[in-house]
Amino acid sequence: MIAVDGITKYYGPKLAIDGISFEVKQGEILGFLGPNGAGKSTTMKIITAFMPPTTGRVTVMGYDTVDDSLEVRKRTGYLPENNPLYTDMKVESFLRFVASAKNVKRKSIKASVDNVIMECGLEEVRGRIISRLSRGYRQRVGLAQALINDPPVLILDEPTIGLDPRQIYEIRQLIKDLSGSRSIILSSHILPEVSQLCDRVAIINRGKIVAIDTPSNLTAQLSDHRIIELLVGERMDDALDLVKGIEGVVSASRLNSHIVIETSRDMDIRPVIARKIVEAGIPLMELHAKEMSLEDIFMELVTEEEV
Numbered sequence: 571m572i573a574v575d576g577i578t579k580y581y582g583p584k585l586a587i588d589g590i591s592f593e594v595k596q597g598e599i600l601g602f603l604g605p606n607g608a609g610k611s612t613t614m615k616i617i618t619a620f621m622p623p624t625t626g627r628v629t630v631m632g633y634d635t636v637d638d639s640l641e642v643r644k645r646t647g648y649l650p651e652n653n654p655l656y657t658d659m660k661v662e663s664f665l666r667f668v669a670s671a672k673n674v675k676r677k678s679i680k681a682s683v684d685n686v687i688m689e690c691g692l693e694e695v696r697g698r699i700i701s702r703l704s705r706g707y708r709q710r711v712g713l714a715q716a717l718i719n720d721p722p723v724l725i726l727d728e729p730t731i732g733l734d735p736r737q738i739y740e741i742r743q744l745i746k747d748l749s750g751s752r753s754i755i756l757s758s759h760i761l762p763e764v765s766q767l768c769d770r771v772a773i774i775n776r777g778k779i780v781a782i783d784t785p786s787n788l789t790a791q792l793s794d795h796r797i798i799e800l801l802v803g804e805r806m807d808d809a810l811d812l813v814k815g816i817e818g819v820v821s822a823s824r825l826n827s828h829i830v831i832e833t834s835r836d837m838d839i840r841p842v843i844a845r846k847i848v849e850a851g852i853p854l855m856e857l858h859a860k861e862m863s864l865e866d867i868f869m870e871l872v873t874e875e876e877v
Contacts, residue, residue: 571594571595571596571630571631571753572594572629572630574591574593574628575591575627575628576589576591576626576627577589577590577591577625577626578624578626579609579616585777586609586777587612587616587777588778589778590613590626590777591626591779592772592779592782594755595753596753597750597751598749598770599749599754599770600756600771600772601756601772602771603757603773603864604774604775604872605872608774608777608872609777610727610774611650611651611727611757613774614755614757617630617635617646617725618635618646618648618725619635619636619646620648623636630642630646631723633645643672644672644673644721645722646721647716647717647719647721648724648725650727651727651757653712655700655708655711657699657700657701659700660698660700661692661695661700662687662696662697665687665711665715666679668718669683669718669719682720686718690710690711690744692714705732705733706733706734706737708732709732710741717748722751722752724752724753724754724755725754726755726756728758729741729745729758738763742763742767762864765864768785770782770783771788775871780871781867781871785864788864795820795832795834796832796835796837797830797832797859797860798832798859799831799856799857799859800813800828800829800830800856800857801827801857802847802852802853802854803853809829809847809852810822810823810824810829812846813843816843816846817839818834818837819839820832820834838859840859844857
């Protein structure tokens, strides 16, 4: 559906994107992560034919974003970070205008507008002027304009920004529902959101893709050790001394009410730890492996933000 092949982008002498390549399959949600200034928004603008790359090529459903930009735009819904709204218009009038601009057939415009208003939870404000809406409702209108022509590709740059927790949950559910027949690229600073929504994650830093895979695969690739957390009912000092003497334990220390144990990645010594603790008569309350979170992965790969 989306193929990005070796694109670069210069702004004058500044290199913003440096040889990026990746693909997004039909029905897949790709999370796009990176610090400020890393090149996320520039990449999204190139994919949506908003601007050309300096070198390289992007195709959307086989259409080149430079040579066939109008065909790409027909098939792409785009919600940029700066929401593109005509704030002096009413919600329904604005969506009708967008539908017309995107060449939705005249006889289908009313149904298309009604559909996105329902999908994005805009029923109560469809007759209100956009400038008088809350930031959350404005974001919903922005998502509705991206969906108005039922595009097979969606590019969403911070789609839940400014929403309250209930609205965030509803928009996340909507994005999940939309992914079945669409390819979606989702940029977000909310890392748990990316973990919940995305099939794969691409991490960009200083204009380059530094990692792209599923969160679980990234964890396996990046972690050269295993972290185990142990909780005992009493005698924590005895448990700590015991654990330190077990073969395969690299380190062990107290952290609040738990004992944190580090072992090599290719060893799972939880059964040994459990047996030793029980044999010593120490009450074993909890023993589990702690996986790296997406935040841990992000911080491992991105050391500092661009100025």
